[in-house]
Amino acid sequence: MMQGTPVDHELVQAATRTARTFCRGDNHTVAAAARTRDGRIVTGLNAYHFTGGPCAELVVIGAAAAQGGYDLTTMVAVGDHERGVIPPCGRCRQVLFDYFPALDVIIGAADHLRAVPIAQLLPEPYAWSDHQPDDGTD
Secondary structure (H helix, E strand, O other): OOOOEOOOHHHHHHHHHHHHHHOOOOOOOEEEEEEEOOOOEEEEEOOOOOOOOOOHHHHHHHHHHHOOOOOEEEEEEEEOOOOEEEOOOHHHHHHHHHHOOOOEEEEOOHHHOEEEEHHHHOOOOOOHHHHOOOOOOO
């Protein structure tokens, strides 16, 4: 069973509000919200495209950085049409782990939400930084 920390319900509400307000049509179907280390909440929407447009979680990383929020502590994604909290896809799990290895991600059904470390969503995770040369050569 995944162990976690208390659920940040304000973050879930922010993602839910963003999804209800801005998800329109097929291009924007998921909203995400993240809390920065200094307590701010940053939101974003996915940008669907058949070539693989960015997921909402990745949009939030860029939006947070544009606001000086380089250290995210918790993230959640919410689907449109009242789909509720949805877990990050495999690509997002890897990116979130690489950028923020201590990040908590809120997952689960509405009545069973839990915040778990991103590493728990990646069994035997590949840590990109562990496989880079120390001296800058191959």
